Amino acid sequence: MSTVDYSVEPQVVEGKPTLASIDDAIANPIDAKPTKAWFIAISISGFMLLIGAASLAVTLIVGVGAWGVNQPVGWGFDIVNFVFWVGIGHAGTLISAILFLLRQKWRTGIARFAEAMTIFAVMCAGIFPLIHTGRPWLGGYLMPYPNQHGLWINFTSPLVWDVFAVSTYFAVSAIFWYVGLIPDFATLRDRTVSRIKKIVYSILSLGWRHSNRHWQHYEMAYLILAGFATPLVLSVHTIVSFDFAVSIIPGWHTTIFPPYFVAGAVFSGFAMVQNMLIGIRKIYNIEHIITIDHLEKMNKIMITTGMMVGYAYGMEFFIAWYSGNSAETFVFLNRALGPYAWAYWTMVVCNVVIPQLFWFRKIRRSIPAMFVIGVLVNVGMWFERFVIVVTSLSRDYLPSSWGSYVPSMYDIGILIGSFGLFFTLLLLFVKSMPVVSMSEVKGVIEGAQPSHGGSH
């Protein structure tokens, strides 16, 4: 293996493409007719979505009794899936906001797609707490509004914080995403020859003129949004973890939960972005814009956050022993050795052991290897939430109230449906909007900025 000089920042975009070629690479696939592969893909994802819709219909008609949840495990797949999907979304905001503030130029190629993924993942996540309430048509009660009952919500409840956190997160992510899309819509508007598309893009671009008097405010707004999205993304999974940590169930009532959850969320989100981008760059033929360097950097973030998660697993065991709390000690021994040990060890192997392969540069830069590891990371992260939710509830303080949890086919159907919704939305997105921010990528290619560094 040749030595690599890491002191030199590699070019964000490979080669020296012209500005026009970037437009072509990104905008042409939107104008082209969908290929057969796309139709096959959307048929599969649509079918998965239908499975979910049917399972959801059964749930709405019969009630949550159709699921596997019962006393004492009242939180099952619904909460597991909710935490999983919210976590998936976190990578998008991390890439678009935190890496923007850290001036990581390599983010430009992947930010748009990651942001879209955030929005779709939060949509998937939003379904679960709503149906988890059992009567989703009464979901409006979650919001404080003057009502005929004279009731108000309890603002000190973590579940209410969750409502505010997730809906704010969705709203701000959507705004951030749309603001980023405006200049690209304007470019598409000026490219297209179709009358209908021109009308649609004109409306969406709001009449953007690429004016530098506007770019100045635009960049300021983008900076402000990034500045707000950064603490926001950290707050969302923190508050999700409060749903557990503020309760007194052994294995949940720990202060490590917020950072542990955020690290896990970024970990799984990056695995998902990496998996999706591997496909996108291949299909779109934009391997020079989303380069192997991008993927390698994402793999590095995965190994970092994976080790944070591993540290949290270890620290939970240490504190369980160090606290001398017998219920706590039991819960953790039960996780590793009890009836759900298979889930626990799946989680440890997928999240802690396998990502260690990314220490090897060859594996970090091998597409098949990183794809498989990314999939396994998401399997592991899903099981992490399963382990947290189910093992603690099934074995709490009183042995007389112990029970076990087995998901029903409707639980599994809704999980499949959430993946169906996610992939369907992504497929519609890649076919209708620019998957890479054209205006941002143009700004970072070689020779795009004045050579003397602006004004004197």
Add this chain to the structure above:
Amino acid sequence: MQNERLYSLSAIFRTPDEIAHAAEEAVNAGYTRFDIHSPYPIHGMPKAMGLKPSKLGYVTLVFGLSGAALALLFMWWVNVIEYPLVIGGKPLFQLPAFIPVTFEITVLMAAIFTVVGMLFVVFRFPNNSHPLHDTAYMKAVSADKYGLTIQTADPMFDDAAVREFFQRLGAAEIHAIEYNQTEFETRPEIFERRFILLLVLVALLVGPSTYIVLNHALYMPPFNWMMEQEKINPQMKSELFADGFGMRLPVEGTVARGRLPYPFKGQPELAAKFLINPIVPNESVLELGKKKYNTFCSPCHGNFGDADSRLRGQFPNPPTLHSDKIRGWSDGMMFHVITEGQNIMPSYAAQIKEDDRWAIVHYVRALQRALGAIAI
């Protein structure tokens, strides 16, 4: 064409270096109503164009802070004033527990108003009728070129001078951007009477049909499984029995517990003579008697049997229970009156169980003794 007016002269440049230079030169030449167009923001351009730093941050600050203040104030009002809720014995105003929602509302308000303020107030978007739209110039700067536009509204604007200025800067192309005055003055087709009529028609169609679809065709009764159960409540009818009554009479020839037929029907003398109180009075019997008396007897007879009816004369008041006549009654006679009724008083056989009636008799005796002792 008539009414075509010149909006601006616009020059296209090929490289970022040229446009950076052009911006500085435009400022130096004294132009004020000029703009630079580029497909992406160019570093250092605001400074080159002599623009002041964006003040958008103040919008964010104001709305973010008011979001925080409003959220805190609202939660204080809800959880302290309007709907006080003690949770875990903690104070009503729990600042730490209010932090998450305050933070989220701050972020939400700041983000929304920053973007709304920028797009709709600063930029005055949506604006798709700007003269620059749909020109070859806009298509070029939208893709890969850099443009300098000098408006005719600039006090220094002079057609020949601006063209000469562009050429000196090395412009690749020079476009004259024109706009149609009449197009600006004509009202949009959207306000035509026929279109408005169509809208009204659509509204008239959509409204009732939505109402019918949602409230009749797709109407689902609300879930009230707790209220409507598969059982027969009093007075309900039943398909199970031939006579359709849900409530059934006892099976013929049977007697329910505690419901033996009263043997002295219409025979108060016999009842007074032969009926003997089978219950020995003690504290619990008197308690029971008091409870039943207060429930069934006291509304008319008064709490102490003084005939001080709580019904405030809406019924004829019954005589006092402390008269010599009633003091002289045997327990059996009193039981008979409760069971059968007397004058306007109805029978209480259906409401009060036999043992309870005897307990009431004991209690009335206790009342008589208590009040009588005071009278003597």
